[in-house]
């Protein structure tokens with residue numbers, strides 16, 4: 001099979017002044033592009049997870065503000081009026097979701113321009129010298145830079161991560177496992193953890209299989225990662241979240257020693273779990289999609305690598321460790337219900353294309369008054385992490401202290 005990566009998939013389209021996102025609530029069955037005309041629509045799309053993934057929500061918040069300003073450019077009376085409007089909207093966009101630091105980092109960049117302009121206004125008695133148009137252009141360019149940099153960062157993460165894993169595992173063939181969706185749909189393109197997987201697939205021969213977890217309850221794995229891997233023709237299997245320990249144990253032992261040898265597949269052993277993150281703190285603690293923590297414990301148990309892949313925009317040096325990362329809790333209905341499509345028979349599907357009859361939500365637990373506990377993220381302690389791959393290179397632990405020096409690494413590579 002030819003290993004060619006197309007990366008044609010995308011979470012968003014930016015064509016100044018217009019922003020569109022692909023509605024990820026409808027994927028993989030329907031590809032519907034949704035226009036985002038203002039900050040309010042960007043906020044709604046992020047909150048309802050029509051767009052999701054840490055880098056993607058930072059970029060959509062930035063471009064959401066940019067499109068808003070470009071559409072309203074004649075509505076502002078003066079610079080002060082415009083700066084107040086920008087500050088109100090960055091504060092509003094920050095409230096869309098709490099865990100991914102990329103959203104806050106993107107809004108910080110916009111607020112910094114507001115601050116600079118305020119200072120300029122204060123210093124000059126009359127006009128700041130910067131016209132409304134110039135201020136809007138600065139904000140729009142900042143948002144466009146977020147978009148451009150994220151794609152470049154992901155390519156670099158892919159390259160560094162693939163080189164690191166190949167160096168660790170030499171010539172032997174291996175499989176990897178990933179959780180949630182960290183690909184083109186979660187970023188401005190290519191992906192972080194999935195970027196490493198794309199690079200391993202295209203540029204090396206050692207990695208010959210990918211496992212992706214379904215990632216209940218929102219099913220980012222079964223709906224989105226499986227969709228991306230399938231589109232790229234990467235050899236993969238979808239696994240239930242609860243099957244991972246068994247998978248890693250059995251994949252690392254000879255087939256004939258597996259209970260009853262009912263597993264007929266002859267795949268390479270899983271040697272690495274590769275995930276993305278919503279926030280990495282100064283000590284390397286990592287918040288990511290719920291379920292990541294237990295995967296790290298499994299990796300430790302079986303001695304497989306546990307790799308975190310992030311752009312440096314996901315690193316929050318203001319927090320010493322993961323204990324103060326805000327964790328988002330979402331509605332219990334995401335746990336009690338599943339969404340999908342009703343299909344026609346296989347025969348009808350073959351004759352008529354995809355065979356979807358209707359979109360449907362199904363209750364998979366009893367009706368009644370009980371709690372469904374639904375944390376959207378968890379925090380993996382740095383002790384369980386082998387390496388953190390960034391666009392600047394790979395952060396590994398200091399051999400003498402056994403700790404990550406994330407700050408020192410970033411300072412050295414700035």
Ligand SMILES: CSC[C@@H](O)[C@@H](O)C(=O)COP(=O)(O)O
Pocket residue numbers: 052053054055100179180181182183186187191192193220275276277278288289290376
């Ligand atoms: C490159 S995306 C990294 C993370 O944002 C991803 O792993 C994740 O947890 C996404 O969560 P989501 O709730 O889908 O926004």
